[in-house]
Amino acid sequence: MYYNNNTQIYLDGTFVKANESVTDLYGQTLHYGYGVFEGIRAYATENDTRVFKAKEHYDRLKNSAELINIPFKYNVQELVDATYKLLEKNNLTNAYVRPLVFCDPNMSLARPNKVSIMICAWEWGAYLGDKQLRLTVSFYCRPHPRSIKIEAKVCGHYVNSILATNEAKDKGYDEALLLDSDGYLAEGPGANFFFEKNGVLYTPQLGNILPGITRATVLELAEKLRIEVKQGLYKPEVLVSADSAFYCGTAAEVIGIESIDEKKFRKEWKDSLGLKLQEAYSEFVRKSEKTLSKIHA
Ligand code: PMP
Structure with a gap:
């Protein structure tokens, strides 16, 4: 393959x-x-x-x-x-x-x-497929930033990602959601996490997560689309009243999340801010460098 x-x-x-x-x-x-x-x-x-x-x-x-x-x-x-x-x-x-x-x-x-x-x-298709994901909050947490260099993409760190993925799949879910060692929302095994609430997007701040390049692109695109994004520390309980959520990463691109531990988000993906960003991302990555330099000129 x-x-x-x-x-x-x-x-x-x-x-x-x-x-x-x-x-x-x-x-x-x-x-x-x-x-x-x-x-x-x-x-x-x-x-x-x-x-x-x-x-x-x-x-x-x-x-x-x-x-x-x-x-x-x-x-x-x-x-x-x-x-x-x-x-x-x-x-x-x-x-x-x-x-x-x-x-x-x-x-x-x-x-x-x-x-x-x-x-x-x-050649590799969308890593997490193109259907909205059913997640489970993992038993495993992301490594403590004082036990490894969390901002580095190190081979060995991925044992944590593999354990969380296997656990989620064994329980019948598509993917895991990991908290950090203090219990705040962190990221997926191979993607960064965003959620929407009352027209604003929220994403875990840098510090206990991999600084995703797709995450940075999503932040740039959100600014262009005039979508407000807040970065901070969020407990998983806030998701109970969230409207929608998505994962983003190079392999996964932007992919919607349908539910977390069977609790469905209120909004349909088609009505979410995530869909707007998914479409903007898909278009942006397929623009040639030449076209982009003309736009920025
Ligand atoms: N978090 C983790 C743990 C990852 O492995 C990845 C994939 N590299 C991401 C986030 C997303 O990073 P990027 O957008 O740079 O691919």
């Missing part, structure tokens, strides 16, 4: 065949989850392919690596260029792009000796 005999990946400055590339079984990333990654989407626009917010994603990759003491010796623009080349080599336009910075053999818990980067890409 992710690759075939002809698929190429980018590995430390060169392109190699995915099915011929190998990694060391003594790697620090494999054993301890000590690596960082990104999830990026590319879209076919009216006249080219756009890797959406590519620079922002690679800047976050660099920041994630540095936050956990993995030296990042790559140039962000070169990685952006490599991503476009990778898509071209694999004849991909609408695609999901996965860069991973990983550490080679080192069984100690000390800083890595050798660091590598790989980028792969494949």
Whole structure:
């Protein structure tokens, strides 16, 4: 599904065949989850392919690596260029792009000796589908910001996301909603959370969540659409009187939430602020850089 005999990946400055590339079984990333990654989407626009917010994603990759003491010796623009080349080599336009910075053999818990980067890409539909989601509040909470670097996209942090996702699916739900370690609304296993109440949108403030690039885009689009957004700390009880809610993330894009623990939101998705943002997002990501620079000129 992710690759075939002809698929190429980018590995430390060169392109190699995915099915011929190998990694060391003594790697620090494999054993301890000590690596960082990104999830990026590319879209076919009216006249080219756009890797959406590519620079922002690679800047976050660099920041994630540095936050956990993995030296990042790559140039962000070169990685952006490599991503476009990778898509071209694999004849991909609408695609999901996965860069991973990983550490080679080192069984100690000390800083890595050798660091590598790989980028792969494949066609991937909407991660959470296109139907409104039935969520459950997870038993698991997001890691305490003093136990990890919560703002970094670190491989090992995703065990928390996997546990919450599995728990939700085992209970018959589509997805989990996680609180932070103080019991405030935080985020999904792989997406940021917004809810609507009386014409205003609310979203958890930065600090105990991943600073999503889609979240930032939604905030920009909301401003353009003159939708008021408040960022703060919210207890899950506030959702009882909320009108609608949605998740947003690179893989999930903007996706409506129908209910949380069987409690349905008051508004239908078709009447929600989330739908307006879902439509605006879908249009925005498919605008070419050229069109955008003309709009901003
Ligand atoms: N929160 C978590 C835990 C995530 O894994 C993701 C996906 N990267 C997001 C939020 C959304 O981030 P982004 O919009 O940058 O994809």
